[in-house]
Amino acid sequence: MTEMKALTEIIAGLDLISDMAAFDPEKTFRDNDIDSLDVMSVFLAVEEHFGIKFPEEEALQINTPSQLLNAINERG
C-alpha cells in the first residue's frame, strides 16, 4: 500500500511546485499549480517509480493526486 507521503515526495522531487507547503492532494492538479504538461511528468515519474503503466483512458479520469494514489494502489 503506497502512502500519500511517497507520492508527495515523488511530486516534490520533480520541482514543479513553488510552495509544497500548500500542496493539497484532494485539489486538482491544476489547483495545485501543476499544469497539463507537468501532469505528464508526474505520471511518467510515477510509472517509472512503480513500474506501472496507466492507459490513456484511465489517465484522463485522474484529476487529483489523491485519485492518482488510488490508481497506484489498485495496481497492488
Next chain:
Amino acid sequence: MLGIEAIAVHIPPGRASNLDLRDTFDVDEAFLVDKIGVLERAVKAPEEDTSDLALAALEKLIEQQGLARDAIEVLVVVTQNPDSNLPHVSALVHGRAGLSPTCAAFDLSLGCSGYVYGLSVLQSFLAGNGLSRGVLITCDPYSKVIDPNDKNTVLLFGDAATATLIGPNPIFLCGPFTFGTQGDLTGALTCRKGILHMNGREVFNFAATVVPKDIVRLLELACLSKSDVDCFIFHQGSRYIVETLAKRLGLNKDGVRMDIMYTGNTVSSSIPILLKRELDNPSVRTLVMSGFGVGLSWSSCVCKRIGV
C-alpha cells in the same frame, strides 16, 4: 570527406497567433511562453503547397552559395505531407528548379527524426555512388493536416522548409549516427482522413524515456562525454520536451538550443533551422543533434567542425 557545407531556411511570412487562442483553449501567456514555447506559428499561404516551400528553400540555397544547378547530383526531400501521393515532391522540385537530368531525386517518409536520418542517407548515397554534392530538403507543412479545434496540436506546429548542402568542403562532418524505432501501434501520432492526431502523453513518454538513452548510446559510440559537446540541438517538439530532455540528461541549459517562439514546431525543419546558426559560430566545435517523433522514430548524430 563529405559533410554539411551550408543550410538555407525558408520560413513563410504568414503567422498565426497563439495569444489569440488563449480563451478558446483556456491557456495563459505564461503557459504559451514557458511551457509550449510558441507565441506565433509560421503558416504557409493557402495556395502554397509543399513543393513551393521546398523549392523556395532550394532556390535560397542556390543563390546563397552561388551553386551551379548541374552540380547538384542528388536531391532528397523529407516529407510526409507531399503535394499529392504521386509524384514525389523531390521530382516536382527537381523539375521546377531545372536540375540536371542525371540528378537522383527521392523522398524520405519521416517526420521529426527525418533530418538526422536524411543526413545519413544522403551522405551514404553520395559516398556509395562516387558522387560529391547533394541537397537535403526538409518540408512538412503540418498546417495542411491540423484540426484548428485540437488544442493538442494547433498551438504547436508551424510551417517551414530548409535545404542543406552536403559536399566535399564541409563546415561540419556528421557521424556517428544512431537510429531507432518503436513501432507505433497505438496511434500516438497519426494522420487519419487528412487530420493529425496526437496523444501528447504517449509522445512525451516516448521522447522523455528513449531520447536520453539514445544520446548516452551515441556519446559512448563516439567516445565522447557530455562535457565534450559544445551544444545540443534536439528536435523542437515544444519548450517543455526540450527542457525535460535537458533535465533528464543533466545538461547545462546554456548548451541546449531552444527557439520556436515565432515559428512553432516545424517538424523535420526544426533542427536545421537551429543548426544553420551554428555554422558561423566557431565556439561550437562539437555538437549533438537528435530528432524524434512520428513512427515512433528517432535518430541522433555527432557533428564536428572541420579544422579544429
